[in-house]
Amino acid sequence: MDSKHITTFLTVAQTNNFSKAAEILNCAQSTVSVHIDKLEDELNLSLFYRKKHGIILTEEGKRFIKYAERIANIEKEYKNELHSSSVNKEIIIALQESQLLYRYQQRIFDWIQNNPDINVIFKTAHSSFSLKDQLTSGEIDIAVLSDNNLYNPSLNRILLTKDPLVLVSNKRISISHIKDLNEYRILMTEKGCSYREELENFLRVNEINRINKIEMISIEALKNYLYEHPSIALLPKFLVENDLNKNLYEVQLDYSWPDLHTHLLFSRNNEDPKIQELIRIFKSVATIN
Template sequence: MNINFIKTFLVASETKNVSRTASLLNYSQSTVSGHIEKLENELRVLLFHRKKYGIELTNEGLTYIKYAQNIIDSNIEFEKELRGMYKQSESLIVNMQESQYIYKYSHKIGKWLMDNPHVNITFKTAHSDFYLKEELSNFETDLSLITDEYIINNTLDNIAISVDNLVLVSNKQISSFHLNDLENSTLLVTEKGCSYREQMEKILFKNNITPMQKLEFIGIESLKLHIKKFGGIALLPEFVVTQELKNNELFLVPLDYQFTTLKTNLLYNSSTKKNSVFSFIENVFSLEG
């Protein structure tokens, strides 16, 4: 039964006038008449006598008033309780690299959020950082994806999520390339602390190489946009350039060098009191293929 039909009935029972009811509810007169008629059809009774100068409640209409009011009151109480439930909502802080969100988990996260509208989430950039682990221990952060060459075990709960390859890419096909050729190249990197950038910096330091030009970007998407339009070379996880490689927008640089694979682990504190933490883990990460 449509709650608006009942509201219209109650207002009309007081005004005893279709025009006045329409004005109070900001409806057209035909809408008011339609609501009343549909309610009468559902109840299979006549609620009003139609008079020349207004409407008058029938005996059935008089009887129905208290039931209609109970329905409205119950609906109001339900909405109050629902709002109260939402006021008890949980907030999660999730540390995750932009590339992981976009290319791996955005779909599952979006679905989980639709199923959990009471949860508020703050996404922060996650790097391999001691302070992230400290924040998790102190419940300042709820979940963190740590990506690094080695994941150091600690007192936090730790779930291995993925192992990813790094690839060197450019917007042009290159027939031959050596590490020292980076001296004459424009190198594109992400912000400091990013595990992808750290791997490239280790290579440069170990081989005493200084690129001709180095461009730093705030995220993977802006970096990819630049390299596709203007060129350069970048070391990126393979999963973020799969589509570009397939479409020949980017190309693998033929470097005879074995890049380190990066491990991604999920860290969290199982002593948390937030049920949504465990639900998020189960639905977003545990089922990943």
């Protein structure tokens, strides 16, 4: 059974859409169709119902998922074992810069120091479907992600923290009417960040369309600008807790921001002891905070 066909099947099963699967797999939609057709011919059964507005798994397709996941994981384990004698083990962790710097850095860096035979790769984790797909396929081992739309049957999900969001400025500001936000420069993180999405949704609902904004490449760059220049930003409270009423002030606004929910995500089939060590670290740090 061709491993590429298995990967394509799992991606299509996750997206319920051939074109989205093709985008994730970086191939033509026709290639996705060919892979599924060949797999169905080999199995002598239909894996998907083709509908006018999309596709859904057949009962046979639903039953085949667990076997396809096993095949994909076996291939990954085989490749890891094949190269283990000559190449250090590699663990890929996806999380936001702010989470690493302000919450997990010390414990994770200590763990890295105690595991010199492991290559650790950090990747930026924004709210995205592709990240969840990468976890399912094994391209990423662990993710710490702030996103409420996280259901995926092949992933374990653990709630780590619920952080309040605060609108802050370097001056004391009281806004009597929401539309007065038009008068201020608004600082934002890169697209895909969950608290940026929360702010954008708030502005859209309140029909605040003419905003003067700056999009920053990092949370540290954003905070440095915020300290020195008249502007406002929506941030998780843990990022500015030590600055409140000193360098920064909460903007008084008649609105309650929802909490930012951050989850730990990893494959249900990943039983690697080193991954389990990292999972325990993330959980223990979150408990302390």
